[in-house]
Amino acid sequence: MAAVAVLGALLTVTACGADTPTVPTPVTEGPDIAVDKTAPPPPVVPPRWPLTGVAADEVASRPALAVKIENPREVRPQTGLDQADVVWEQVVEGGVTRLVAVYQSQVPAEVGPIRSVRPMDPAITAPMRGIIAFSGGQPGFVAALRDAGVQTVSHDAGNAGFYRTRIRPAPSNVFGNPQAFWDQADANHQAPPPEQFAFARRAEQATVTLLGTPAGALNIAMSSYSQPGWTWDAVSGTWLRSESGTAATAASGARLAASNVVALRVDLVDSGTRDPAGSVVPETRLVGTGEAVVATGGKVLTVTWTKSGVGDPLVLTTADGQVVKLAPGATWVELVPNGTGSVTPG
Template identity: 30%
Template sequence: MKKWIAVLAAAMVITAGCSSKETEKKEATEHKEKQVEVDEVVAPEELPYQFPLTGVGTDEESSDRAVAVVVNNHPKARPQSGLNNADIVHEVLAEGDVTRFVAIFQSEQPEKVGPVRSAREYFIGLASGFDSFFIAHGYSPEAKDMLERGVIDNINGMQYDGTLFKRADFRKAPHNSYITYENIVKGAEKKGYELDKAPAPAVFLSSEEAEGLEGTPAEEFMVKYGSPSFDLIYEYDAEQQKYHRFNGSEESVDLESKDHILLDNILVVQMDHRIIDNAGRREIDMKSGGKGYLFQKGKVNEIQWKNEAGRIVPYKDGARAGFVPGKTWINIVPSISDVSFDSQP
C-alpha cells in the first residue's frame, strides 16, 4: 500500500508485535483481482426514479422503509457481513477507542448482516433521521429506556436471541450475533411495524456536477480513532472512481462474497464527545453542527455540518453540498485534527 498503509502498519508492529507490509500488499492486490466488476452507476437523470439514499437511478419507484442495524467493529468481528449493501454507514465511537457502525439499508437488502451489537442513545438518533426500523443486540441504560418508550420502531437481540437473531459458531459472543433480512421482515411483522414507506431523499449532484467537482486533491487520507486497530485509511481508485476502505491496515471486505466496500462519498465530521459513566460510555453532541471534510472523486472540501431532522448534512459556502450518487460513509470524530491527508495545509 502507499504512505498511510505504511504508517498504520508500523503502528500495528509497535503495539501488537505483528506484521508484514509486503504480505498486506500482496493480499490487497489479490483482493482487487478477485473483486467482482462494479456495475456502472447510471446517471439519475437517465431513469425515471432514484433511490432516495444513493441517488442511483432505478426503473421503479422505491417504497421500502430504511432499516438501521448496529454492526460490531471489534477486530474479532471482522470482516463483517452485509456492509457492502448499505446505502449509508455511520462510524462512531462506543467505549474506549472502539468504533461501531450504524448501517442504513434501503436500496439493497443484505441476505445477512452482522455481527449485530448493542445500541447507544446516539445510535438511535442517527437511525431516527431516516425513520428507520432499528436493529440492535443489547443496549446501554439510556438506549434501553428510549427503546422501551417506543422512540423508534425496533427489535432487539435481547428479546429474540436464538429466534430472529442467530449465533454463529465460528465466532464467540459478543461477536457472533447475526440477523437475516428475512428475519428483519419477520420481526417487523411480529411487532406490527410497516416497512413500505421510503425515507425522504438526500441531495445529489447531477452527472455533470459530479464530474466537474473541484477541491483539494485527496486520493489517500487517514482517520484516527486512537488505536491502530481502529484507525482508517481511505484510498481512491481512479479507474473505479470510488474509495477503498482499510481498517487496521486490512481492506474492508464482505465476509461471504469477499467484495470490497467501495464508497462514493466520505463525510468526516467533528462532534464534541464526553465520557458520562464509569463504563466509559459517551455523550456525543450530534445537534450543534461544526467542522468537517467531504471526500468525493479523489478530492476534498472543507464543510460545515448541520443536523437536519436527525441527519448529518454537509454545507459548503452556506449552501447544502450534494452527494455523488452512490454509497456514503460518515466518520464521526472527536477532533477534525484526527484527519490527515497530504495536501492538508
C-alpha cells in the same frame, strides 16, 4: 281544360322547387395552431433510491433498516457491509469503533456480527423514520430510540430474525436476516426513508468534484486503536477502505468502498453511564454544528455540518452556504472526535 291547367301549374311549381339550390351550413374554423414537430418529448426522470441517489427502474417501498455491527479486529471481515447504503462509524468504549449500517436499496441475505446500541444512535437513525436491529443495550439507550420514533427490533426482546453462529465465540456470534427484520415493520414504519443527503444527478456534478482539492487518500484517526483510511480508485470511481493500513473487505470478499466519505468533527463526551466492565460509555454529540471534510470523486472539500435536532437530517453546506450535493452511491460517515481524532487528506 281547367283541370289540365291546374295540373300544369302544380308541375311547374314542383320543378322549380327541385331546381332551388341548397344553401350550405356555414363552417366556423378556428385559428391555425402551429405544431412544432421537431420539439423533443419531455425527459423521463427515473426514480432514485433515497439513501444513495442512484437511479432505478423501480424503488422498493420498504423502510430504512439500521443494524448495529461490531468492528474490533477479531470480528473482521463482517457480513453484509458491502451492501449497505450508508454506514456510520462511531467511537465506543476503549477507542473501539462500532458501525451503524443502513440498508434500503439492497437486501443482504445475512448481516453481522450484531451488537448493542449506544446513546448517539437515536440522532443517527431517527431522521430515517425506520427500524433498528440490535443485540443488547442499556434500557435508557433503547428507550431513547423509541422516544425518537425509531422501531426497535431486538435480539434480547426475542424478536425474529436473530441467530447465533459457530464461527465466533459469544457475544460476537449474533447474526441476522434483514428480510425477517423488515417483515416486522409496524404500520408507522413501512414507508421508504426521506432523502438524508442531497445528491447530484451524476458523479461529475457533485459539489466536491466541482469545487474540491485533488486528493488520493483520506487518513482518519478515530482513536489510538481505530485508524481507518480511504484511497481513491479512479477505475471503480470509489474510495476504498482500509483498517490501519490493511485492505478492508466484507465476508463476501468484496472490498469495502464508498462513493462519498463524510468525516464529521464532533465532540465526544461522557454519557454518564458505564458498560458491564465499568468503562465509560462515550456519547457523540450530533445535534449542533461543526466542521466536516467530504471526499468525493478523488477530491476533498472542507464544509460545515449542521443538525438542528435528533429527528432532523444532517445538512452539509459550503463556505458560501450552498448545500453540498454528494455523488450517487454509498456513503460512509466517520464521527471523528475533536481533540483526540484527526482527518488528513493525502
